[in-house]
Structures are given as structure tokens and as C-alpha cells.
Amino acid sequence: MDDLLWIFISTLLVNNFVLAYFLGLCPFLGVSGQLETSFRLGLATTFVLVITALCAWILNTYVLIYAPYLRLISFIVVIASTVQFIEMSIKKLSPSLFKSLGIFLPLITTNCAILGLAIFATNRGYGLVEGLTFALGAGAGFTLAMVLMAGIREETEINDVPALIRGTAFNLIIAGILSMAFMGFAGLFSST
Amino acid sequence: MATDSSAYEEMIKGLWRDNPVFVQVLGMCPMLAVTNSAINAVVMGLATFFVLVGSSFLVSSFKQWIPKQVRISLYIIIIATFVTVVDYSLLALLPAIHKELGAFIPLIVANCMILGRQEAFASKHNVKYAVMDAVGMSGGFMIALFALGSVREILGVGAFFGIDLFGTNFESWVIMILPPGGFLTLGLLLLFFNWFTERRREFLLKVAESDRMAYVDGDK
Numbered sequence: 001m002d003d004l005l006w007i008f009i010s011t012l013l014v015n016n017f018v019l020a021y022f023l024g025l026c027p028f029l030g031v032s033g034q035l036e037t038s039f040r041l042g043l044a045t046t047f048v049l050v051i052t053a054l055c056a057w058i059l060n061t062y063v064l065i066y067a068p069y070l071r072l073i074s075f076i077v078v079i080a081s082t083v084q085f086i087e088m089s090i091k092k093l094s095p096s097l098f099k100s101l102g103i104f105l106p107l108i109t110t111n112c113a114i115l116g117l118a119i120f121a122t123n124r125g126y127g128l129v130e131g132l133t134f135a136l137g138a139g140a141g142f143t144l145a146m147v148l149m150a151g152i153r154e155e156t157e158i159n160d161v162p163a164l165i166r167g168t169a170f171n172l173i174i175a176g177i178l179s180m181a182f183m184g185f186a187g188l189f190s191s192t
Numbered sequence: 193m194a195t196d197s198s199a200y201e202e203m204i205k206g207l208w209r210d211n212p213v214f215v216q217v218l219g220m221c222p223m224l225a226v227t228n229s230a231i232n233a234v235v236m237g238l239a240t241f242f243v244l245v246g247s248s249f250l251v252s253s254f255k256q257w258i259p260k261q262v263r264i265s266l267y268i269i270i271i272a273t274f275v276t277v278v279d280y281s282l283l284a285l286l287p288a289i290h291k292e293l294g295a296f297i298p299l300i301v302a303n304c305m306i307l308g309r310q311e312a313f314a315s316k317h318n319v320k321y322a323v324m325d326a327v328g329m330s331g332g333f334m335i336a337l338f339a340l341g342s343v344r345e346i347l348g349v350g351a352f353f354g355i356d357l358f359g360t361n362f363e364s365w366v367i368m369i370l371p372p373g374g375f376l377t378l379g380l381l382l383l384f385f386n387w388f389t390e391r392r393r394e395f396l397l398k399v400a401e402s403d404r405m406a407y408v409d410g411d412k
Contacts, residue, residue, distance in 0.1 A: 020371045025220040026304060069280070072298050073272040080265065112221045112302035119295045164390065168217050169382035176375030183372065 004133045007126075011137030014186055017113050018145040019179040024113030028146060029171050038150035039143065044104040046139025049117055051086065052079050053135035056118040057128045075118045083109045113142060148178060199324045206328030212305045213336035214385040219305035223337060224374035225296050230353050233341025235289050237334030239282065239297060243274040244306050244330040245323060248314040252322035255315050267310040268301065275300045305333060336381075343377050344368045 017023045024045070032038050055078050064071050087105045091098045108114065117138055121131045152174055161170060212218050219240075226236045247270045251258070258266055279297045282290040290297065300306070309329055314322040345351060348368030350358045367373050 022221050022223075022225040022371065022374065023299075025224070029217070029220065069276060072276050072279070072301060073269060076268055076272055076301060077265070080268070112299050115302045116221075116295060116299055119298050123295060164386055165383055167386075169379045169386060172375050172379030172382065176372045176379060179372040179375055180367070183370065 004130065007130060007133045008137040008140075009188070011134055012141045012144065013182065014188055016141040016145055016182055017116070017138045018142055019175070019182045021116065023116040024111050024142055027107070027111060028142075028149060028175070029168060032146055032149040032153055032171075035147065035150045035154060038146040040100055041104050041108075042139070042143025042146045043100075045108050045111065045113065045142050046136065048083055048105065048108045048114060049135040049139045049142075050132060051082055052114050052118055053121060053131040054128075055079050055082055056121055057126075057131050060122055071122070075115060079114060079118065080109045113138065145178070149175065152178070199320055202321050203324040203328035203331075206325065206330075206332040207335065208332065210329075211332040211336060211385075212329050213333060214382060216305070216308075217382075218308060219303045219333060222296055222299060222303055223333075223340065224371075224378060225299075226293055227337055227341040227344055227374060228348065228369040229345045230338065230341040232289065232292060233337040234334070235282070235286065236293065236296070237330070237337045239278045240300055240303065240306070240333055241327075241330040242278055243271060243300055244309060244333075245326045246274045247271045247306065248309060248322045248326035249319060251310045251314040252317060252319050258315070263315065264307075264311070267307055267315075271306055271310070272301050305329065339381060340374070340377055343381070344373055348373060 011017065015021060018025065018028050027041060027045075031041055056075060059071075059074055059078060063074065083105055087098075117135060121134055126134055149171075153171070156170070156174075165173075206212065210216065213220075213223055222236055222240070227233045247267070250270050251267060275298060278300070279290075282293075282297060309326060313325045317325070342352065345353075346357065347365045350356065350362040350364045365373070368377065
């Protein structure tokens with residue numbers, strides 16, 4: 001149990017996917033303009049991450065032991081098609097959920113955090129429960145980073161920032177400062 | 193390389209004017225994650241070069257047989273094949289660097305720049321232009337990686353390609369090789385790029401203005 005908690009907290013704070021591993025930067029820099037949207041995108045990403053962890057575990061255990069060189073190709077194909085399948089079923093079963101998550105799902109599949117999660121989980125040899133915890137932690141960390149970023153960006157909208165620095169350069173510098181703040185969590189576990 | 197000017201033009205545009213990182217802001221993840229030293233940046237740049245040129249070549253050669261509905265999945269499978277080749281070759285040739293780059297070599301697949309070039313360029317042009325465009329784009333990507341990697345290594349370790357630059361009295365800025373350094377350096381590089389582009393535009397405007405004045409003066 002301690003082990004699982006450790007995996008969760010360390011992916012949430014210490015090794016935050018966005019701020020320490022640079023995964024999922026495209027939505028982090030692109031879609032973080034509004035708090036509301038960022039939060040929903042974060043939830044949708046968490047959902048896809050959990051599905052990914054499940055798919056990766058099934059592939060690793062039953063298929064890829066026979067053909068390890070197909071890992072990358074099969075991860076991408078299986079994850080993309082599973083997400084598409086789930087998207088269609090959500091659309092059929094619960095239109096309101098689809099409205100809040102659905103538009104993001106196809107975009108998220110090509111997000112590097114998704115593939116990164118599958119590869120990291122494989123490299124570390126996580127089992128099913130550990131993989132799912134890892135995915136939840138990564139998703140929560142992504143949501144946290146998105147929400148923080150969106151909050152800061154909404155505040156800076158009304159400030160007087162020179163025109164030259166506005167846009168990506170500004171967002172990257174904000175992200176750098178956020179990332180520095182998250183480095184403070186590195187001392188959270190003395191055993192690491 | 194190319195004799196006619198338009199193919200050459202396709203190549204040159206990726207290096208500066210349409211630079212994938214500085215102008216289009218694509219391919220951020222590998223960009224920031226592996227640039228804590230110049231040598232990692234160069235290896236990553238070469239790997240991306242190989243994948244982008246290879247997949248642009250294949251996509252543009254097969255473009256009339258690729259059905260429109262499944263094109264994206266096919267592009268991804270083609271890219272993933274090349275990335276697998278790179279991954280295993282690096283493991284065999286440069287095991288130390290492969291270990292350092294770790295999961296970020298497979299993650300080249302998710303580099304949106306590569307997929308973007310297939311969709312926006314290689315699927316619409318013939319093989320020669322597609323390859324030239326891929327060479328230019330990955331060249332531009334490599335320039336950006338190299339710039340970021342050099343700055344971070346020089347400030348963060350006080351070395352360049354592992355060669356010590358400042359002697360023992362240099363207090364290295366450890367933050368530069370840690371994640372925040374990546375964000376800050378890229379932010380400042382982008383700022384510099386914006387400033388430079390703006391200055392250049394103003395300069396060109398001024399030149400055009402003085403040309404016009406000279407013309408008007410001569411007319412009198």
C-alpha cells in the first residue's frame with residue numbers, strides 16, 4: 001500500500017509529467033488560456049491515461065513477450081483505436097459527458113504524455129495495479145499543472161506585459177518558474 | 193544539392209523563416225527534455241532528421257495509394273517504423289547516449305512536427321520537394337536543439353561537448369540542466385528570436401522608406 005501511495009505522490013508532485021518530464025507540453029502551452037477548459041482537458045487526459053495504462057499492461061503481458069520490437073507500433077495503434085472506440089461509445093451512451101470530454105479525446109491520443117506513460121510504465125516493470133496508480137498520479141499531476149498555469153495566465157491577461165514577450169515566450173518563462181517551485185517537492189521523500 | 197531554385201527554397205525556409213521550433217512552436221517535448229547537453233541535442237537532432245526524411249520520402253512516394261480516411265494512422269505507423277529503426281540502431285551503436293535519452297527516443301513518434309510535415313507537405317508534393325522540405329525542417333529543428341543544448345551545457349556545467357571551458361573557478365548554474373532551466377532558456381531564446389525578427393522588419397521598412405524618398409527626390 002505504501003508503495004502505491006509513493007508512486008502516486010511522486011508522479012503527482014516530484015516527477016510531475018509536465019513540469020519535470022516535459023510530457024504533454026503542447027496542450028499545456030496551447031490550451032491553458034482558460035481555467036474551466038484546462039480543468040476539463042485535465043480530466044479527459046486522466047481518463048485516457050488510465051485506459052492507456054490498461055492497454056499497455058495487456059499488450060506487455062500477452063502479446064509483446066513474443067515480439068518486443070513491435071512495442072512502439074502496437075502501443076500507438078492499440079491506444080489510438082481504443083480511445084476512438086470509447087469516444088464513440090460515450091457519444092452513444094452519455095451525450096452530456098461527451099460534450100464535456102469528447103472534443104478533447106482525439107487530440108489527447110496524439111499527446112506525448114500518453115505514449116510516455118506507456119513507455120515509462122513498461123521500462124519500470126509496473127504491474128497492473130501499479131500501472132493504474134501511476135496513470136492516476138500522472139493525470140492528476142497534469143491537471144494540477146494545467147490548472148495552475150491557466151490561473152496564472154488569466155491573471156496576467158489584465159497586466160501590462162510588453163507586446164514583444166507576449167505569447168509562447170511568456171508562457172515558457174511562467175512554466176519555468178512553476179517548475180522551479182515544484183522542484184521544492186524533491187525533498188519530500190528522503191529515501192529517494 | 194538541388195539545382196533548381198524552388199526545391200532549394202523549400203529547404204531553406206525550414207532553417208530560419210519557418211523554423212519549426214522558434215516560429216511554429218512544434219515538437220516541444222523532445223526539445224526541452226533532452227537538451228541538457230550539446231551532444232544529447234545533436235544525437236536527438238540526427239535521430240529526428242532520419243525519421244522525418246525517411247517518412248516524408250515514403251509518404252510522398254505512396255501518396256496516391258493512401259486512402260484519405262485512414263491517412264493519419266498510416267502516417268503514424270510509417271513514422272513509428274522509422275523510430276523503431278533509430279531506437280535499435282542507437283542501442284547498438286551508442287549505448288551510453290541511448291541510456292541517457294531513454295524514453296525520449298521512442299517519443300519521437302509523438303513529435304507533432306513530424307506528423308505535421310506529413311499532413312501539410314509530404315502528402316501533397318512529389319518526392320523531391322518532400323525530401324528537401326524534410327531536410328530543411330529537421331535542419332531547423334537541429335539548429336534549435338543545438339542552440340538550447342549549448343546554452344544549457346555551457347551555463348549549467350561550464351563545459352561544451354564535455355570539454356571544460358572556464359576552469360575550476362566557475363560556479364556552475366545547476367538550475368540550467370534541471371527542468372526549469374529548459375523552460376527558461378527556451379523562453380529567452382524565443383524572446384530573442386521575436387526581438388530579432390521585429391528589428392529586421394523595422395530595418396527593412398526603413399530601407400524601403402529611404403528608397404522611396406530617394407526615388408521621389410530624384411523625380412523632382
